[in-house]
Amino acid sequence: MAQLRRGHEELVLGLLRKHGPLSRGELGKLCQLSRTTLYDILAGLVAGGAVVTSSPQDAPRGRGRPAETLTLNPEAGQAIGIDFARRAVHVAAVNLAHEIVGSASEPHDADLPWLQRVDLAERLVGSLNDGGLRLGALSAIGAGVVGPVGWREPEDDLEAPEPEDDLESDEPAHPVQSLLRERFGAPVLLDNNTRLAALGEAIWGAAAGDRDVLYLRLSHGVGGGLVVGGALHRGAYGLSGEFGHITVDPDGAPCDCGGAGCLETVASIRAVLDAYRAAGGRADDVPELVKAIRAGDGTALTLLKDVGGAIGGVLAAVCNAIGPSAIVVGGELAETGPALIEPVERALRARVMPVSRHRVSLRRATLGEAAGALGGIALVLHESPLLSRSPAGPDLAPDLLEETKQRQP
Numbered sequence: 001m002a003q004l005r006r007g008h009e010e011l012v013l014g015l016l017r018k019h020g021p022l023s024r025g026e027l028g029k030l031c032q033l034s035r036t037t038l039y040d041i042l043a044g045l046v047a048g049g050a051v052v053t054s055s056p057q058d059a060p061r062g063r064g065r066p067a068e069t070l071t072l073n074p075e076a077g078q079a080i081g082i083d084f085a086r087r088a089v090h091v092a093a094v095n096l097a098h099e100i101v102g103s104a105s106e107p108h109d110a111d112l113p114w115l116q117r118v119d120l121a122e123r124l125v126g127s128l129n130d131g132g133l134r135l136g137a138l139s140a141i142g143a144g145v146v147g148p149v150g151w152r153e154p155e156d157d158l159e160a161p162e163p164e165d166d167l168e169s170d171e172p173a174h175p176v177q178s179l180l181r182e183r184f185g186a187p188v189l190l191d192n193n194t195r196l197a198a199l200g201e202a203i204w205g206a207a208a209g210d211r212d213v214l215y216l217r218l219s220h221g222v223g224g225g226l227v228v229g230g231a232l233h234r235g236a237y238g239l240s241g242e243f244g245h246i247t248v249d250p251d252g253a254p255c256d257c258g259g260a261g262c263l264e265t266v267a268s269i270r271a272v273l274d275a276y277r278a279a280g281g282r283a284d285d286v287p288e289l290v291k292a293i294r295a296g297d298g299t300a301l302t303l304l305k306d307v308g309g310a311i312g313g314v315l316a317a318v319c320n321a322i323g324p325s326a327i328v329v330g331g332e333l334a335e336t337g338p339a340l341i342e343p344v345e346r347a348l349r350a351r352v353m354p355v356s357r358h359r360v361s362l363r364r365a366t367l368g369e370a371a372g373a374l375g376g377i378a379l380v381l382h383e384s385p386l387l388s389r390s391p392a393g394p395d396l397a398p399d400l401l402e403e404t405k406q407r408q409p
């Protein structure tokens with residue numbers, strides 16, 4: 001019954017999202033629910049703060065009261081995305097109209113305990129929408145964490161228990177899952193944060209509108225994610241998108257994964273900076289390396305040409321395997337710009353099968369550090385059984401995409 005009610009709520013919210021303010025009579029015609037059911041659902045949504053009522057100010061004079069209209073409450077949150085990165089927490093939220101109401105970030109020490117990271121997330125979420133964000137019964141959280149995360153398919157069972165129970169197993173996939181559930185009182189979906197960044201870029205970012213996307217992140221680690229046919233690909237053990245551990249030199253340096261000569265051993269931030277210093281360059285971090293490149297430093301440019309070649313080779317191999325229409329490169333090292341991206345593109349075009357050579361497009365990521373948190377929101381809107389099973393259907397993504405496109409300058 002709870003599932004059915006959720007379905008009716010989503011149906012009504014979907015109509016208000018699509019048509020804007022509506023009277024009860026108009027809603028009744030559009031939703032085809034019985035008058036009793038509709039009024040009951042509306043009473044619940046108004047009481048929960050998801051929907052607000054208003055009377056027209058300049059109602060024409062006539063018989064009877066002017067019709068009261070119902071609209072989505074712009075302050076009611078529907079999905080919150082939280083990215084627990086290694087050294088920072090990033091959050092973002094969308095309201096019931098699926099408009100992004102804000103995002104926020106704060107760095108922290110790498111060894112900060114989970115309890116304090118959740119405190120920080122709560123404070124950041126509290127700061128969104130000028131502190132006016134209300135979390136209602138229809139809110140859910142999509143959170144990203146570092147490392148592999150297993151994924152349980154929602155059971156395809158209409159007689160399922162309460163959605164809260166349905167979304168989570170008895171044993172949470174990660175300690176942060178139960179902490180978040182207690183703190184926010186909302187269902188929590190969890191995934192790897194780099195994979196969520198891939199989903200974010202595929203929906204709102206550099207590859208918005210593409211259904212087959214390869215996302216590569218060049219940061220302290222090298223990883224990525226695959227969006228295949230519009231859905232995040234997780235793999236059988238929640239371990240897909242580990243492009244950083246594809247071998248580029250069998251005789252290369254040992255890697256943290258236990259292998260040798262993985263892409264990460266040549267294309268991580270540390271690997272690139274170490275190689276630069278070993279070749280006589282001087283840079284302690286990526287911004288200093290970027291400065292050297294802008295100054296035309298030959299050592300840096302030669303190094304990035306080699307690193308780009310290795311990256312492009314791996315991308316070509318993965319491209320041949322999955323056939324993406326877009327490749328998105330993000331992470332701090334992408335800040336080095338054309339000095340890295342051009343050699344990547346050259347190696348990619350040279351090694352990918354000729355048929356895809358001019359079809360696949362290589363782009364820089366556009367969402368920056370908010371990508372993971374936005375991916376968490378996308379996870380909730382796309383994959384929450386709470387939404388995808390409702391009669392209103394998961395027709396949320398196209399709306400979102402349009403809205404985001406319109407919002408972009």
Ligand SMILES: [Zn+2]
Pocket residue numbers: 244245246255256257258259260262264
């Ligand atoms: Zn490795």
